Amino acid sequence: MKILVGNNHLQRTGGTENYTFALAVELQRLGHEVEYFAFERGEVAERLEELGIHFMSQDSYDLILVNHNTVVERLCTHGFIIQTCHGVFPALEQPSPLADRHVSVTPEIKDHLDSLGVESRVLYNGIDCTRFAPYTPISLRLTTVLSLSQSDDLNRFLNRCCRKMNIKFLSCNKFTDNVWEIEKKINEADLVVGIGRSVYDAMACGRCVISFDCRRYMKMAIGDGYLNKDNFNTAIYHNCSGRGLRKTFTKKEFIQELKKYNPEDGVWAREYALENLNMAHSAKYYLSLFEEYHECQHDAEKALLQKTRLMSNILAGKLDVINSLQNDILRLAKKKRKYLNIIKIIGILLAVL
Numbered sequence: 001m002k003i004l005v006g007n008n009h010l011q012r013t014g015g016t017e018n019y020t021f022a023l024a025v026e027l028q029r030l031g032h033e034v035e036y037f038a039f040e041r042g043e044v045a046e047r048l049e050e051l052g053i054h055f056m057s058q059d060s061y062d063l064i065l066v067n068h069n070t071v072v073e074r075l076c077t078h079g080f081i082i083q084t085c086h087g088v089f090p091a092l093e094q095p096s097p098l099a100d101r102h103v104s105v106t107p108e109i110k111d112h113l114d115s116l117g118v119e120s121r122v123l124y125n126g127i128d129c130t131r132f133a134p135y136t137p138i139s140l141r142l143t144t145v146l147s148l149s150q151s152d153d154l155n156r157f158l159n160r161c162c163r164k165m166n167i168k169f170l171s172c173n174k175f176t177d178n179v180w181e182i183e184k185k186i187n188e189a190d191l192v193v194g195i196g197r198s199v200y201d202a203m204a205c206g207r208c209v210i211s212f213d214c215r216r217y218m219k220m221a222i223g224d225g226y227l228n229k230d231n232f233n234t235a236i237y238h239n240c241s242g243r244g245l246r247k248t249f250t251k252k253e254f255i256q257e258l259k260k261y262n263p264e265d266g267v268w269a270r271e272y273a274l275e276n277l278n279m280a281h282s283a284k285y286y287l288s289l290f291e292e293y294h295e296c297q298h299d300a301e302k303a304l305l306q307k308t309r310l311m312s313n314i315l316a317g318k319l320d321v322i323n324s325l326q327n328d329i330l331r332l333a334k335k336k337r338k339y340l341n342i343i344k345i346i347g348i349l350l351a352v353l
Contacts, residue, residue: 001032001287004056006066006075008092011042012178015197016067016086020044022128023065024053026283037066037075043180063290072096082289085120087239088112089217095120101289106239121289124236125197126282127204129274132183134206134266138190142261146186147171148194148202151214154221158193161254191261195223199240200277203269210257211240212249222246226260229268 005027007020020036021044028034028051036048037056045055061079066072069092072083076098083099088109095102095118102120104110113120145167147158155171162169171177172185179185183205186192192202195213202209212223222242224235231245238244249257 001062002058002060002079003027003032003034004037004058004061004064004075004078005034006037006064006068006071008038008068008070009040009042010036010038010044010048011040013044013174013180013182017044018197019084019086019126020067021048022126022131022279023283023286024048025051025128026126026279028053030283030287035061037071039070039074043178047180063286065286066099068092069094069096072099080290080293082286084123085109085113086125101293103286103289107237108239108243123282123285124277125200125239126279127197127200127273127277129204129278129280132186132201132204132273134270135184135187138207138263138266140263142167142190142208142258144168144170144189144191145258146189146192146202146207148182148192148198149173149213150175150216151221152176154212154214157221157251158254161251161258164251164255165258167258190263190266191258195241196239199227199235200273204273204277206266206270208261208263208265209269211235211242212247212254212257213242220248222248225249226257227269228260228262228265229272232272 005020005024007016010017010020024034024036034053035056036045036053038045059078064075064079064081065084066075066081067084067086069083072081073096075081080100082101082103083096084103084105085093085095086105087093095113095116102113102118103123104113104120105123105125107122110120110122145162147155149155149158149171150173152173155173159169170185170189172179172182182201186202186205186207189207191208191210192198193210193212194202195211199209199211209227210223210225211227212221212225214221224231224240224242224245225247227235234244
């Protein structure tokens with residue numbers, strides 16, 4: 001199958017960039033002919049090229065999988081297109097009416113699309129669980145913390161908390177330390193601090209996680225705190241963004257979150273990721289949506305054909321009735337002319353007499 005994946009930009013590592021990369025790689029693994037599209041290209045695009053996944057070169061594709069409405073507008077005439085929405089607020093993430101189907105990566109986004117009158121299916125963020133895997137086991141007690149926060153101020157705060165507990169602190173800010181093989185960095189830690197896709201990457205690597213960050217669009221650092229099976233459903237509803245529980249932490253309070261560390265939660269996290277955040281499943285789900293569409297199209301065409309035949313039969317029956325009525329009318333008309341002629345003769349005779 002010819003498949004095109006698209007993102008507004010494929011320059012540096014990031015949420016939708018990494019999602020697009022992982023999806024393209026998985027579709028290629030499944031044996032499909034995969035190409036990509038982006039308005040702005042960079043390192044992520046170059047890495048796709050290295051794998052033999054090249055920039056858009058064809059006029060039409062069987063299936064197009066994109067993330068942003070700008071890309072939908074650019075590619076909507078090139079094939080059946082599914083838009084995946086990754087957020088509620090960003091302009092790029094708003095659903096395009098030009099997409100044939102929509103997918104939401106969280107229930108919160110689905111609710112948002114519902115409020116706009118747009119139907120969508122929920123498909124959680126997909127992770128390459130072969131690449132993001134537990135290469136090394138985590139410690140029985142917490143020894144190393146990795147922060148994937150995008151805030152230098154928050155990283156300094158986290159570092160102070162870790163020093164208080166004699167824990168090694170590592171950090172990787174994608175804007176200053178844009179590391180491609182982040183899975184290796186994650187495997188150096190027992191626990192990872194971050195939000196969104198950072199949480200899912202860490203879970204796939206079998207790490208314990210704390211949802212907490214301060215992004216540029218946030219007024220303050222918030223999070224869901226230490227995550228496990230008891231509170232994860234609340235967190236993932238909001239994409240583990242911190243908007244679910246909206247916790248803020250003092251130094252003392254964050255240290256209490258660190259003390260919740262339990263290596264069994266790392267085991268649970270890996271199992272959850274394999275079952276619910278696995279790009280191997282996500283890619284097949286997209287293909288099933290495409291097949292479902294074609295089955296619906298086939299059923300619709302079949303139903304239309306049946307309706308056409310039924311209407312033809314009804315019309316044929318009505319035509320028979322009309323022809324019969326027409327013959328009756330002709331016969332009556334002939335009789336009427338005969339009777340009129342007789343009346344005329346009688347009138348002439350009466351006039352002569």
